[in-house]
Amino acid sequence: QVQLVESGGGLVQTGDSLRLSCAASGLTISIYAMGWFRQAPGKEREFVAGIGWSGTSTGYADSVKGRFAISRDNNKNTVYLQMNSLKPEDTAIYYCAADRGRATYNSRAYEYEYWGQGTQVTVSS
Secondary structure, three states: OOEEEEEOOEEEEOOOOEEEEEEEEOOOHHHEEEEEEEEOOOOOOEEEEEEOOOOOOEEEOOOOOOOEEEEEEOOOOEEEEEEOOOOHHHOEEEEEEEEEOOOOOOOOHHHOOEEOOOEEEEEEO
């Protein structure tokens, strides 16, 4: 059974940092592109960051570019999202997802096969 479990969310203030983790079981992430998406109340799920299976291809939404960094540790079967300079508009549930066999990052949510349950990030002003 495949599971993606996100952790590291919480309540922080504007300008603070958080590091999200996504631990995978039931699959080996080394052959998966991984992505982070988020959904704010009343809004559609949106792409945040993605990384290809080798780790050399990364991509970011314009709204987080320069503040967020995605990384992966295939030995630990875990993907991370370092979030710096957080803003209230970053408040959302953050989800990680896995897309099999893709060498480059992928921003298209409908192409991801597996999803986690999400972790809440709340940034107060």
